[in-house]
Amino acid sequence: MRLYDPTTSRRQRRLSRAPALAGLQGKSIGILENGKLNAEAMLREIGLLFQERHGCTIRAVYSKSNASAPAPAETLARAAREVDFLITGLGD
Amino acid sequence: MALASARVHEVPDDLLAAIDYCYEQGWTDGLPVIPPAVERVHAMLAHEGRAPETVIATHPATGLELSVHAAAVNAVMAGCLPQYFPVLVAAFEAMNHADFNFHGSTASTGGSAPLLIVSGAYAEEIGMNADVNLFGPGNRANATIGRAVRLILRNVFQMIPGISDKSTQGNPGKYSFCVAERARGNPWPLLCEAQGYPRGVSSVTVFAGGGFCNVENHGGNTPEQVLGSVADAMANYGCISLGQSVVMLSPEHMRIVAGAGWRREDAQAFLFSNAKRSVDGMKRVGKHRDSEYEKQHDGGAHVLVEAGQFHRGLTPDDILITMGGGDAGGHSCFIPSWSRGRGSIMQHKPIGVCIDPN
Numbered sequence: 001m002r003l004y005d006p007t008t009s010r011r012q013r014r015l016s017r018a019p020a021l022a023g024l025q026g027k028s029i030g031i032l033e034n035g036k037l038n039a040e041a042m043l044r045e046i047g048l049l050f051q052e053r054h055g056c057t058i059r060a061v062y063s064k065s066n067a068s069a070p071a072p073a074e075t076l077a078r079a080a081r082e083v084d085f086l087i088t089g090l091g092d
Numbered sequence: 093m094a095l096a097s098a099r100v101h102e103v104p105d106d107l108l109a110a111i112d113y114c115y116e117q118g119w120t121d122g123l124p125v126i127p128p129a130v131e132r133v134h135a136m137l138a139h140e141g142r143a144p145e146t147v148i149a150t151h152p153a154t155g156l157e158l159s160v161h162a163a164a165v166n167a168v169m170a171g172c173l174p175q176y177f178p179v180l181v182a183a184f185e186a187m188n189h190a191d192f193n194f195h196g197s198t199a200s201t202g203g204s205a206p207l208l209i210v211s212g213a214y215a216e217e218i219g220m221n222a223d224v225n226l227f228g229p230g231n232r233a234n235a236t237i238g239r240a241v242r243l244i245l246r247n248v249f250q251m252i253p254g255i256s257d258k259s260t261q262g263n264p265g266k267y268s269f270c271v272a273e274r275a276r277g278n279p280w281p282l283l284c285e286a287q288g289y290p291r292g293v294s295s296v297t298v299f300a301g302g303g304f305c306n307v308e309n310h311g312g313n314t315p316e317q318v319l320g321s322v323a324d325a326m327a328n329y330g331c332i333s334l335g336q337s338v339v340m341l342s343p344e345h346m347r348i349v350a351g352a353g354w355r356r357e358d359a360q361a362f363l364f365s366n367a368k369r370s371v372d373g374m375k376r377v378g379k380h381r382d383s384e385y386e387k388q389h390d391g392g393a394h395v396l397v398e399a400g401q402f403h404r405g406l407t408p409d410d411i412l413i414t415m416g417g418g419d420a421g422g423h424s425c426f427i428p429s430w431s432r433g434r435g436s437i438m439q440h441k442p443i444g445v446c447i448d449p450n
């Protein structure tokens with residue numbers, strides 16, 4: 001009996017990671033909050049740890065109107081221009 | 093013709109062993125599947141005119157693609173007959189719309205399932221159930237089309253419980269959630285007509301359904317009484333949000349509502365006006381969010397929105413209401429949308445045809 005495989009390996013695009021920063025000292029931080037209750041507050045707390053330990057600066061807060069969809073391309077493009085790294089997260 | 097590059101598994105000619113093989117590969121929803129034998133997949137593909145490598149839907153996060161071929165394989169596994177295939181294809185084309193957000197609605201802790209409502213003559217042509225036991229088991233078309241949706245989400249898009257499906261509790265619709273809109277005795281225009289499709293074209297509507305709430309009312313004799321109980325279900329603190337709704341009126345309830353001369357629009361307006369909670373009440377249970385209230389009450393607010401009240405949805409058009417179920421019984425249902433708000437918006441597509449928007 002010959003069975004077709006029901007899964008797929010076809011992907012529209014390859015996934016890749018952004019290159020790592022050379023270091024964290026003095027870098028600027030962006031926070032991308034997903035609109036869930038307390039998301040911004042928690043992410044800010046994480047940002048403050050970077051501030052305290054690595055002399056970083058929280059420069060901008062960005063928001064997603066839909067927690068379960070990717071951030072708009074223009075939001076990510078703006079973040080890439082304005083900050084050195086982004087703190088974000090998933091969760092309710 | 094199938095995909096030339098499709099992977100084939102060679103297994104012994106033992107049907108029961110092949111069923112076990114499918115389990116061992118992790119291809120099932122927990123129930124036995126029909127082993128996707130190449131001959132059956134070819135027969136399924138014959139009911140789709142496009143090439144098997146045609147991409148129907150793409151996962152926005154992973155880029156994984158659903159081809160016509162892969163859809164056919166999973167349709168066979170679900171137990172679909174070939175004539176059901178156009179419904180499944182149209183459903184995923186609708187789910188692929190960014191505003192439906194099939195990734196979010198599947199991955200979320202919210203545990204929704206795609207509800208398919210098939211409207212028009214094609215539902216009857218393929219033997220779907222729009223009548224007694226509408227949302228229950230027993231009808232092959234209803235059961236297997238809905239099941240194929242889940243198998244595709246699992247096998248093709250790898251939305252696997254515990255890994256990329258984080259539903260806290262899920263809901264039974266995740267096995268299968270597919271019905272036909274009842275045309276027999278329906279006093280209102282069918283959904284396919286209301287959606288603007290040409291005469292003779294059937295449609296499938298997809299909706300990220302968060303659950304199922306039976307609305308029983310055997311004493312109400314006016315539209316206000318019947319729909320009042322529906323509105324109350326819609327406004328329960330566990331469901332109320334800015335999200336959309338599906339309401340399926342039983343024929344008994346529809347006779348009361350439409351018999352009094354109420355059109356679909358009248359019912360939608362009543363439900364929207366009455367499916368609401370006070371701001372104080374929302375605060376009392378910890379569900380009030382200023383941003384959500386403002387979204388509903390800002391400058392573009394619908395005329396029926398009341399100050400100090402939080403309504404379900406943004407406008408009456410957020411409520412899909414039609415008829416389904418058996419002739420006897422004052423039992424309608426309300427199906428809430430996934431998500432606290434506008435994370436998924438219902439979509440629809442024609443079945444088996446391409447409509448030129450011009």
